[in-house]
Amino acid sequence: xxxxxxxxxxxxxxxxxxxxxxxxxxxxxxxxxxxxxxxxxxxxxxxxxxxxxxxxxxxxxxxxxxxxxxxxxxxxxxxxxxxxxxxxxxxxxxxxxxxxxxxxxxx
Numbered sequence: 290x291x292x293x294x295x296x297x298x299x300x301x302x303x304x305x306x307x308x309x310x311x312x313x314x315x316x317x318x319x320x321x322x323x324x325x326x327x328x329x330x331x332x333x334x335x336x337x338x339x340x341x342x343x344x345x346x347x348x349x350x351x352x353x354x355x356x357x358x359x360x361x362x363x364x365x366x367x368x369x370x371x372x373x374x375x376x377x378x379x380x381x382x383x384x385x386x387x388x389x390x391x392x393x394x395x396x
Contacts (some may be wrong), residue, residue: 309384330387338380360385361382
């Protein structure tokens with residue numbers, strides 16, 4: 290039987306994040322096994338998006354249920370370096386939908 294060691298949570302890094310994305314990034318990072326990597330609040334030619342990694346499919350399923358109906362037009366996955374971590378892209382269909390989602394982020 291493997292011995293469990295006592296653990297402690299620590300902050301690993303801070304990052305510069307588009308201000309309008311901060312609530313969504315904080316929400317995603319609150320899930321176990323979810324790690325955000327890139328994001329953009331969008332502009333005239335690009336829709337808002339978040340790239341994140343997930344190593345916990347159960348948590349990912351909860352996220353998918355929560356974002357349903359909030360204008361997320363893409364939740365696509367990519368294999369990341371042949372390991373058990375999948376990379377996902379969460380893309381909103383407009384800035385207005387992103388604003389709406391931020392005001393109703395599930396807890």
